[in-house]
Amino acid sequence: FCGNPNVIGMEEQGFLQASEAVVADTDLLKKKLEAMRLSGLQKLQVIADFDATLTRYWIDGRRGQTSHGLLKQGNPDYDDKREELYKYYHPLEYSPTISIEEKTKLMEEWWGKSHSLLIEGGLTFDAIKQSVASATIAFREGVVELFELLEERDVPVLIFSAGLADIIEEVLRQKLHRSFKNIRIVSNRMVFDDNGCLVSFKGKTIHSLNKNEHALDMAAPLHDQLGDVNGATNDSASVRKRTNVLLLGDHIGDLGMSDGLNYDTRISVGFLNDNIENSLDSYRNAFDIVYLNDASMLGVVKLVHQLFP
Numbered sequence: 001f002c003g004n005p006n007v008i009g010m011e012e013q014g015f016l017q018a019s020e021a022v023v024a025d026t027d028l029l030k031k032k033l034e035a036m037r038l039s040g041l042q043k044l045q046v047i048a049d050f051d052a053t054l055t056r057y058w059i060d061g062r063r064g065q066t067s068h069g070l071l072k073q074g075n076p077d078y079d080d081k082r083e084e085l086y087k088y089y090h091p092l093e094y095s096p097t098i099s100i101e102e103k104t105k106l107m108e109e110w111w112g113k114s115h116s117l118l119i120e121g122g123l124t125f126d127a128i129k130q131s132v133a134s135a136t137i138a139f140r141e142g143v144v145e146l147f148e149l150l151e152e153r154d155v156p157v158l159i160f161s162a163g164l165a166d167i168i169e170e171v172l173r174q175k176l177h178r179s180f181k182n183i184r185i186v187s188n189r190m191v192f193d194d195n196g197c198l199v200s201f202k203g204k205t206i207h208s209l210n211k212n213e214h215a216l217d218m219a220a221p222l223h224d225q226l227g228d229v230n231g232a233t234n235d236s237a238s239v240r241k242r243t244n245v246l247l248l249g250d251h252i253g254d255l256g257m258s259d260g261l262n263y264d265t266r267i268s269v270g271f272l273n274d275n276i277e278n279s280l281d282s283y284r285n286a287f288d289i290v291y292l293n294d295a296s297m298l299g300v301v302k303l304v305h306q307l308f309p
C-alpha cells in the first residue's frame with residue numbers, strides 16, 4: 001500500500017493491506033467509499049473486464065489464454081491464419097505511436113477478419129467445448145467468492161469483453177461448475193445453425209477500443225436498443241438505476257466500460273499484471289486502486305465486505 005493510511009483513517013481498510021495494492025489519492029478513495037456506503041447496496045453494480053481481469057495473467061509460469069487465444073477450430077489452417085493475424089495486429093494494438101483513430105480502424109479490421117475466419121473455418125460449438133477443456137485459463141483466486149457474495153446481495157455483475165461471449169460462458173460453465181443469476185455477459189455473441197456450425201455474429205462488433213460505445217448501448221432505454229444485442233438484455237433499465245459502479249479492469253481503456261451510465265460514484269480497480277515499471281504511473285493516476293503482480297481478487301472481496309458487511 002503506497003501512502004499513509006493512518007493520515008486519513010484508512011487503517012481499517014483490509015483490502016489495502018496486501019503489499020501489492022497502490023492508491024494514488026487516498027482522500028478521494030475514502031470519499032468514494034463513504035458515498036457508496038451511504039447510498040446502499042441497491043445502488044451498486046459491478047462491471048468487469050474478463051481476460052486478465054477475472055482470469056489470471058500467469059498460470060504455472062505460462063501466460064493464461066484469452067477467450068480468443070484458447071480457441072482451436074479443429075481446422076489447423078484456420079488456427080494458423082488467426083495466429084498470423086494476432087502476430088500482425090497485437091503489437092499494433094499496444095503501439096504508442098499509432099493515433100487512436102488509426103488504431104480503431106486497425107482493430108475493426110482485425111476483429112472483422114478474425115470473425116470471418118471463424119465462420120469460414122467452420123467453427124462448431126463442440127470445438128468450443130473441447131478448446132475450453134484443454135485451455136490454459138483460470139479465474140483469479142477470490143473470483144468465485146466475489147461472485148457468490150454479489151449474488152447473495154443481489155448485486156448485478158456485467159462481464160464486458162471484446163472477446164467471445166460463447167467462450168466466456170463455456171469457461172464459466174466448466175471452471176465454476178455452477179451458474180450465477182446476477183451475471184450478464186456483454187461480448188461478441190455467435191449464431192449457430194441447427195448443425196451446431198457458426199454462421200454469423202450478433203449485433204455490432206465489440207473490439208478493444210470501442211467498449212465505451214457499447215456501454216452507451218447497454219445503458220440506453222429498452223425501446224432504443226436493438227433487442228438482445230451482444231447479450232444486453234431487458235434488465236438494462238434496472239441496471240441504469242444502479243448509479244454506483246465498482247469497475248474492474250486490466251487496461252486503462254477498460255475505464256470506458258462505464259461511459260454512458262451516468263454514474264454517481266465509481267470506484268475503479270486496475271490489475272497491473274506486467275510491465276509494472278513503465279505502466280505504474282499511468283495506472284495509479286487512472287484507477288482508484290491498483291493491484292500489482294497478477295494479484296488475487298481477495299482484496300476486492302474484502303472491499304465489498306467492508307462496504308456492506
Ligand code: TMP
Binds near residue numbers: 051085086162
Ligand atoms: P479485451 O481485454 O478487451 O477482452 O480484449 C480482447 C483481446 O483479444 C485483445 O487484447 C486482442 C485479443 N484478440 C485475440 O487474441 N485474437 C483475435 O483474433 C482477436 C480479434 C482479438
